[in-house]
Amino acid sequence: MRASLSVNDLSFSWPDGSTVLDGLDLGVGPGRHGLVGLNGSGKSTLLRLIAGELVPQRGSIGVDGTVAYLPQDPGADPDQTVSDVLGIADTLAALGRVEQGSTAIEDFDVIGDQWDIAERTEAELARLGLGHLGLGRPVSSVSGGELVLLSLVARLLTRPSVLLLDEPTNNLDTAARERLIDIVAAWRGTLLVVSHDRELLNAMDDIGSLRGGSVRWYGGGFDDYEAAVAVEQEAAARAVRAAEADLRAQRRDRIEAESVLATRRKQGEKAWAEKRMPKIAMGNYKRRAQVSAGKLRGVHEDRIEDANTRLIEAEELVHDDREIRVDLPNTVVPSGRNVLTLDGVRPAYGSIELDLEIRGPERIGLTGRNGTGKTSLLRTITGDQAPAAGSVRAHVPIRLLPQRMDLLDGSLTVAENVALIAPSTTENDRRAQLARFLIRGRAADQPASTLSGGERLRATLACLLLAEPAPQLLLLDEPTNNLDLPSIRHLVEALESYRGAFVVVSHDQRFLDDLGLTRRIEV
Template sequence: MRTSLSVHDLSFTWPDGSTVVTGLDLAIGPGRHGLVGLNGSGKSTLLKLVAGQLTPTTGTVTTAGTLAYLPQDPGSDPRRTIAEVLAIADTLAALSRMEAGDVRESDYDVIGDDWDIAERTAAELGRLGLGHLELDRTVATLSGGELVLLSLAALLLRRPAVLLLDEPTNNLDGEARARLIEAVAGWRGTLLVVSHDRALLNAMDDIAELRGGEVRWYGGGFDAYEAQVAAEQEAAERAVRAAETDVKAQKRDLVESQAKLASHARQGRARAARGDLPRILVGGRKRAAQVTAGRVTGVHQERLAGAASRLDEAEAAVRDDREIRVDLPDTAVPPRREVLLLEGVRPAFGDLELDLDVRGPERIGLTGRNGAGKTSLLRTITGELAPAGGRIEMKVPWRYLPQAMDLLVPELTVAENIARIAPDASETERRSRLARFLFRGRDADQPASTLSGGERLRATLASLLLAEPAPQLLLLDEPTNNLDLPSIRHLVEALRSYEGAFIVVSHDERFLDDLELTRRIQV
């Protein structure tokens, strides 16, 4: 199969000296390919390197044909129109002039081969559920999910040979996700997708896992990948148990052989002391015994070293995906204590109006279509937006996790960011607390600007929960965006162990099911 995208001897190091990949080789042909890996493994960085958003330290990237790239959070000037985001405004204007009889030579260059751009645009927008959008509408009026789909439509209209998508289902409701997955399933070029969305990954032809700076391929979608990894881990754990048994056996044999040699030596010394043997014969036997002892001990030590080496190899094959731990008693809320009261609250954006009484350690999920006003509601509760109507009464300390996760100061390290929000805690206490969120040792000294999406969420979550005073209410807006699947499981465990109340906005149905919510509110 021909190669559409190739990476040779690719290395990249951040300015602070932290290395993401070293000597990476990768070749991808036509088809739909998923890319998975732990947070911080370098998935998004790899896409940026391939897309030319970052310059590799060494190595080359080669693509056959045009390449298009959709980042995790495709921002846009809110004043731009939909036609401008789609990059068709000039082409439509040129076509309009020609239809009016105003023929200009330069317009032929603007139009190129896009004489059917209006029809193709309407079809693409309709396929992605955006057919209701007028081309002169501004980006400021769109929801986050609509902007993602619009940005994807802009790429699809360019008909690239290679398409890179980084977490494209972030912020999408169930219907929008289904439309995006359908569009991806019909892709006929070369597609590389970084995602934690199981349904999207199951639409892939194969899955590539980036781990330890190397890429390994698995045939089939995500379910097949998980089954293969589970089988590998079962075999690896069996190998560890066998290697541990072998190490114990070799240690036992070494001890037993040394005990026998020591016994023989004692017997020889006793016979020599009694004068049973001539002195010259005693000396010869002693030297021979020493040679034999050295040889026997060397053999057993070599066998033990070999067994220990096999154990190291077996243990290296077992994955150690650490877990987030949250055990913060100050966040606890007594049952039935009133936490938040909303009476007829109407956010400034969307058509939502809500009455809500949150008590005790309730877990509330807020779901609904893109543009319904869920994010606006959270921003209204926090006071970031003024309500269009209604009353809000906050009864406990709270913290808000926005979609943008922009609570960290980029120039500061993770530890320095935590020091900002918990100034009264000692350095040792802050480091100990950060370790619960998997920032141990040098990991806590990384600048926030160099963190991956998942690492940034962990650091942000740490800054929320370790703040002073301790929050007894969390407001979470799409917290699984940019998280790999192990981290989503860890986040579920963290929120389950959190003793306060929370309201979470999410389109991730599996995530919401796993949280074991006390209430779901459809808006």
């Protein structure tokens, strides 16, 4: 099948010189294709390159037809309306003028072939459960999940032949995810999806794993991919064990050979000292022995080098399973201590009205439909928004991890960001704590603006937990957005190590199950 999307010898580096992609080749035809890989492997960068948002240093990109691209966090000006986000405001205005009798060429140019845009927009909004949103509604009043869906509708209205989606289930509640998956299942063009959402990835025809600068494809959805990788990893682990055993054996053989050579050398030295044979014959014997010993050593060195090469190659096939371990005694909350009291709190946006008492190191999951006001509630707890009703009493230091993870100053390095939030710590202490979050060496000196989703999460968590005063109540708003599965595991590890209380807003049921919550509250 002819590829409708092809990438050849694609290379891209950030201005600081860090290489993201180097000589990547990729080709996909019509169908639903999932793309997975570690955070920082270049998945989002690849989509931006295909969409034309970034320019490669080398290589070519070929697309058969038109491309539509939905980024991870589709932002919007708060002063815009729904029709502005959908990109149809000017077309609707021109249609209105024509209906009132306008014959201006400019109006017909704006409309083009979009005479049915109002009807198509209404149908797409209804299909994604957004029929209740008026076209004149301000974007500032819609939830993060609704904004993602509106941005998707805007792309669908362009009728693209190639659709690129980057973490499209971010901020979506269960019903919205199901509608999105229905749209994906019905897609008839070429679809390339970067996601960590297992249910969405299971709707794919195949899964591509971007690792080590190349993409390897696996047939079927994510469950099939995971099963295939598990078999490969088991074989890779066996290969490592075999290579290690071979290397040990080659080293033992070399030691034994050196022992034999040492014995021969002593015998030769003794014969020389006792003058058992003519001097010329003894000289020839010595030279032959030296040549033989050199060859033997060379053979064993070559075998050891070959064994070591096989071990390195085998180890490269084994995926990295490093773990986060956090030890921050100042975040400890004793059992029974008052942490937070909410009395009839109603946030400025949404329909929540909540009484809540948190004591000790409780772990609470907060779930609910998009637009109910969960994010607004978290901002009310931190004091960033005044409540529409009720009172908030915080008894311990609080920190919030927002949806967009925009707490870091992109112009500063990771280490410099930590220094801002924890000025009394030493450079060595800061770097030691960053290492616990798997940010080591050069990574700590990397500008925050160049971090991937998983790297940004770990750096932001490090800043939050190392802040002064140390937070004893952590609020997390959709923290798994933009994260690959290993990064979600790292987040779970960090929260397992955290010894304070936390409230997490999430639509990711598997993530919530892994956290070992003490309570779940649905609003």
